[in-house]
Amino acid sequence: ILLCIGLSLDALLRPAPSGRVMGDLARRRARPWLMVASLVLLLVTLVVSAAMVWLLQVALQQPSIADLIYSLSTTLGILDMLLVVLLMASLLLLGQALISYEIFTGKTLPRRGFQHQWRNTVLLVAVLSSLAAGGVTAQFPMLTVILGILVFVTFTYALSSWQSFSERERSIQQLRPFVSSQNLFDSILDASQSAQTEVNLAAPFSALCQDVLATRQAALIPLGALAALGGTPLYYPGGTMLRLPALADFLPQFTSPHMAGFSLDPARYDGAIWVAPLWSERGLNGLLFLGEKSDGGFYSLEEIEIARASAERLVDIQAIAVMARRLMLLQRQRLAESKVLDQQTRRILHDDVLPNLHAALLELSENNLAETGKPEKVISALTSLHRQIADLLHDLPRITAPEVSRLGLFGALRETVTGELRGCFTSVSWDIPSEVEERARGIQPLAAEVAFFAAREVMRNAAKHANAAGGLVLHISAEWKKGLEIVIEDNGAGPVELKSASSGQGLVLHSTMMAVIGGSLALESAPGLPTRVTLYLPEEVVGASQ
CATH class of the missing domain: 3.30.450 (Beta-Lactamase)
Incomplete structure (x- = not known):
């Protein structure tokens, strides 16, 4: 027994590293209770050993066992009470280590409900033991003792039910701010x-x-x-x-x-x-x-x-x-632009195109043509009308990005770097495996267009607002991680926020559009460190067109 308790104390003083998260912290919190419980058990062992040695010496001086028990009844009773108290203390200490930090259940944090149940159980057992001991000591009738215990158990059950109801009401009151309307x-x-x-x-x-x-x-x-x-x-x-x-x-x-x-x-x-x-x-x-x-x-x-x-x-x-708010604002902006464009189209057609077209028709009539003999004037009028209609069609919003459908997502990004952003970066490195670029061509057109415009906005912001000492370097990489992941990183000094003055509202709207199609846009920027933007399109978006 001494060897077992000694090894237990040694394991508590020098524990092996824990293999679970925060296992060492849980052991440190539970160690005082376990050490005291081990010391109490060690004391029980020493008391029992000393009592056995003492009884053996006294028994040699008594003629019979009956005389020995009669003469030492009071001493043995006190010794028995002491051992019971020590064992009860060890159980309470062990239970405290169990419920406070749950060292044996794998839970790092204590559970509040488990603590309440343990406390109520200890109190209930203590009161019941006191009632039973008091009834026996006072020599009350056994029926009276049993009725008293039943009354106390009934009261305890009613109190427990009331506490459970109060706890439920308190929990509902605490959750009210979370379930109420946020307008x-x-x-x-x-x-x-x-x-x-x-x-x-x-x-x-x-x-x-x-x-x-x-x-x-x-x-x-x-x-x-x-x-x-x-x-x-x-x-x-x-x-x-x-x-x-x-x-x-x-x-x-x-x-x-x-x-x-x-x-x-x-x-x-x-x-x-x-x-x-x-x-x-x-x-x-x-x-x-x-x-x-x-x-x-x-x-x-x-x-x-x-x-x-x-x-x-x-x-x-x-x-x-x-x-939802950004989409609503974007929709309002599109409606306003559409209304303005519609009014502009009507005005141009009504005020400019139709009168000139009517005049050209009159000039082309046989009588007028024979009288005037000036077909050049008619041709010039028709050419001007053609130019006005072409300009009007050019001003209309395009439904798709032609460079994306023609060159693919990464091809369009390369064309943007060599065309629009030529000279903005000291160097641009591409780390895009051929199989990833090939799989990216299978993205549905809408998702490819949204990803292209978001990546282009990121590169524009890097070219305008990245503060890099010794030349601005841009690195673009792509991987396939259950979907297409595009990482755009510069060597500028952060931080850059989505709604800061340096990034404007472009990234804010593009992050919303990425979320609408099922993707995401994540910005990582810290003071003095490079800015990293990650665009991600899951397989569901990529495979929707396959």
């Missing part, structure tokens, strides 16, 4: 708010941080395609901001949607002690940073899961609202 329909259709591109999600995010999590500070950072659609981070408390380092360092650590997150160094992450990943069907789409709790306690697993689900919903709402 998205009115916000999208209100033309007076055309300059506002985002919905106000500060209220539900504050309710999540204050009422549900009881945290001191938090930050919701969209990533990937959602950052391009509505990527303004949310901070709590309002008006504050977490100064976070580059997020690319630990993004590869999130490999599964089942991860609850991991702890952070508060000195490096401006007070944040926990980061939880936010996932969607397309992968990682955001991060939720949490500071310390207001009461100084730990976050429970239920709180983290509720926070992740609520934050994912907030990010989705923001992206959907922004995309």
Whole structure:
């Protein structure tokens, strides 16, 4: 027994590295409870051993076992009570290690419901034991003791039901800000708010941080395609901001949607002690940073899961609202342009083309032609009409991009670099495998056109706004990752934001159009580092035309 307990203490003092996420942190949190439980069991072993040695010495001086038990009944009772108390203490310590940090269940964070159940169970057993012991000691009738225990159990059940109902009401009250209307329909259709591109999600995010999590500070950072659609981070408390380092360092650590997150160094992450990943069907789409709790306690697993689900919903709402508003603004702009073009077409045809055409017809009549003998005047009038109609047709919006349909997606991009953007870059490198370029030719025309215009806008912004020392270099690569992924990277000094003055509204609209056809546009830019833009078209879009 001593060897088993000694080896257990050695394993607690010098544990092997854990193979699961945050396993070392869970062990450090559970280690004090387990060590104390092991020491208590060691004390039980020593007490039992000492008692056995003492009883053996006393038994040699007594003539019979009956006399031994009679003479030591009080001492043996106290010894038995001491052992029972020590064993009960070891069980409580072991249970505390189990439910507080769940070292044996593989859960890094404690579950709040599990803690409540353990506490209520311990209290119930303690009270029932006290009632039973008191009844026996006071020599009450057994029926009275049983009735008292039944009354207490009934009261406990009623109290538990009331607590469950109160917990349910409190949960519904906490979720009210998330299920209430965000007035998205009115916000999208209100033309007076055309300059506002985002919905106000500060209220539900504050309710999540204050009422549900009881945290001191938090930050919701969209990533990937959602950052391009509505990527303004949310901070709590309002008006504050977490100064976070580059997020690319630990993004590869999130490999599964089942991860609850991991702890952070508060000195490096401006007070944040926990980061939880936010996932969607397309992968990682955001991060939720949490500071310390207001009461100084730990976050429970239920709180983290509720926070992740609520934050994912907030990010989705923001992206959907922004995309709908941009499409609405784009549609209004197209309707206005279409109306202006229609009026212009009618005016030109009515005021210029039709009168001149009528005059030309009169000039071509046999009588007038015989009288005037000037066919050159008629030919000049018809030539002028032809030019006006050609200019009018040229001003009409084109349905497809001819360079994309003629040269393919990457061929059109190469023509843009050698034509429109000639001389803008010191060097342009292409890393596009032939099989990827061949598969890209199978993209449906609409998706290819949207991807082309988005890539062209990225290259235009790089040529205009990238601040590169020693010459501007552009690198364009493509891979096939269950779809077409195009990466455009320059060596300029960031940061560049989608809605900044340097990028204008071009990338904002193109990110929306990419999302409409089922793709995504992701911008990665940090102070002093190159800007990287990733365009992605999934296989569903590429295979739609095959």
